[in-house]
Amino acid sequence: MSFGTKLFRKQFPIFKHHPNLVYLDSAATTQKPKMVIEGITNFYEKENANIHRGIYDLAAQATQKYESVRQKVANFIGTKNPSEIVYTSGTTNAINIVANSFLLPRLEAGDEVLISAMEHHANMIPWQMACSVKGAKLRIIPIDKKGNLDIVAYRNMLSAKTKMVAVVHISNTLASINPIAEMIELAHQNNCPILIDGAQSTAHYPIDVDGLDCDFFTFSGHKLFGPTGIGVLYGKMAHLEAMTPYQLGGDMIRTVTYQTATFAPPPQKFEAGTTNIAGVIGLGYAIDFLNQFDKKELAKYVKKLGDYAREKLLTINDLSIIGEAKNKTGIVSFVLKNIHPHDVATFLGSANIAIRAGHHCTQPLMDFYEIPATSRASFSIYSNLEEIDFLVEEVKNIQAFFS
Numbered sequence: 001m002s003f004g005t006k007l008f009r010k011q012f013p014i015f016k017h018h019p020n021l022v023y024l025d026s027a028a029t030t031q032k033p034k035m036v037i038e039g040i041t042n043f044y045e046k047e048n049a050n051i052h053r054g055i056y057d058l059a060a061q062a063t064q065k066y067e068s069v070r071q072k073v074a075n076f077i078g079t080k081n082p083s084e085i086v087y088t089s090g091t092t093n094a095i096n097i098v099a100n101s102f103l104l105p106r107l108e109a110g111d112e113v114l115i116s117a118m119e120h121h122a123n124m125i126p127w128q129m130a131c132s133v134k135g136a137k138l139r140i141i142p143i144d145k146k147g148n149l150d151i152v153a154y155r156n157m158l159s160a161k162t163k164m165v166a167v168v169h170i171s172n173t174l175a176s177i178n179p180i181a182e183m184i185e186l187a188h189q190n191n192c193p194i195l196i197d198g199a200q201s202t203a204h205y206p207i208d209v210d211g212l213d214c215d216f217f218t219f220s221g222h223k224l225f226g227p228t229g230i231g232v233l234y235g236k237m238a239h240l241e242a243m244t245p246y247q248l249g250g251d252m253i254r255t256v257t258y259q260t261a262t263f264a265p266p267p268q269k270f271e272a273g274t275t276n277i278a279g280v281i282g283l284g285y286a287i288d289f290l291n292q293f294d295k296k297e298l299a300k301y302v303k304k305l306g307d308y309a310r311e312k313l314l315t316i317n318d319l320s321i322i323g324e325a326k327n328k329t330g331i332v333s334f335v336l337k338n339i340h341p342h343d344v345a346t347f348l349g350s351a352n353i354a355i356r357a358g359h360h361c362t363q364p365l366m367d368f369y370e371i372p373a374t375s376r377a378s379f380s381i382y383s384n385l386e387e388i389d390f391l392v393e394e395v396k397n398i399q400a401f402f403s
């Protein structure tokens with residue numbers, strides 16, 4: 001079944017309920033396939049029980065299913081050890097865990113943490129906070145105006161002072177695909193751990209954390225056709241074992257007295273309280289959904305949509321694209337001269353085209369480009385070229401309207 005076709009889109013009930021919807025906001029969240037929605041409903045209707053607690057059949061089966069998704073996630077991102085998969089509420093939560101439980105205890109005054117100029121706030125503020133608590137310095141790997149990360153500058157910034165690197169795999173604003181394999185290698189030559197923010201890459205790109213040898217990798221279920229409120233922190237076992245737990249409470253302990261507690265091994269030590277069980281189940285179905293496709297084909301299709309959109313949009317006068325890196329994918333940020341992105345999004349919304357307008361949680365990046373915001377169209381496997389043609393026509397209509 002070909003991506004983007006009418007038949008393919010039938011798997012996504014949202015398009016049945018909104019037949020005229022042109023959904024170009026998949027970088028914010030993807031739409032959900034029927035098998036994910038039905039899988040979650042089925043769990044609540046027929047299989048619901050708390051996990052790791054009860055010994056009755058239903059509880060044992062819920063636990064088994066929850067843990068089998070961990071293996072599925074491990075296979076999906078390329079680690080042999082499912083215990084290196086920690087369920088979180090999303091990318092944001094996963095990065096906060098690493099910043100607080102891994103970096104903070106190791107960070108000292110005068111140390112440095114490197115992030116890139118194109119980071120989402122989720123991969124910026126937790127490091128900012130850790131640095132400010134310890135008197136360390138957050139340094140920014142520069143990018144050029146096209147949105148290419150400056151790998152030479154990065155190499156030169158790494159030093160004995162660098163205690164952590166955190167970088168986005170694919171920029172949610174610029175669509176740049178960063179050279180993470182090289183960045184990981186350089187960080188390791190400097191004995192420095194590195195976290196990769198895979199929020200925008202995991203749905204459409206093959207991920208192999210063992211092959212990459214990254215220390216941490218994070219992603220959100222809702223950006224890969226799964227439910228909201230569930231995400232993953234991958235961490236190398238040695239790191240996870242050395243980390244203090246982030247939250248304390250039930251299900252993450254080994255023994256407790258009134259005075260003391262010892263903790264379960266990873267990943268349980270990071271999953272305090274009743275976790276998002278149905279979210280995990282839904283994530284499992286989302287991975288089943290994605291496993292039907294060749295990830296390389298999927299990446300190729302989404303890139304093709306991005307390239308086509310850029311080419312067509314650039315035929316419009318007074319329109320510029322923000323994000324023209326050499327290596328990029330299916331996210332297109334643009335600005336129209338003298339028309340605010342919020343007006344663009346409102347106008348397009350009235351034509352049933354859903355795009356995002358704003359700073360995309362990359363405010364410092366907006367400052368770098370000296371703009372307040374962009375309009376952003378982002379694509380996924382249910383998107384198609386006709387939708388992009390319609391977007392381009394409507395963008396022209398906006399200009400006609402405002403002139």
Ligand SMILES: Cc1ncc(COP(=O)(O)O)c(C=O)c1O
Binds near residue numbers: 200
């Ligand atoms: C690159 C990037 N990092 C992190 C996040 C945060 O993800 P979440 O809101 O799912 O925690 C996003 C969300 O848009 C993102 O695009």
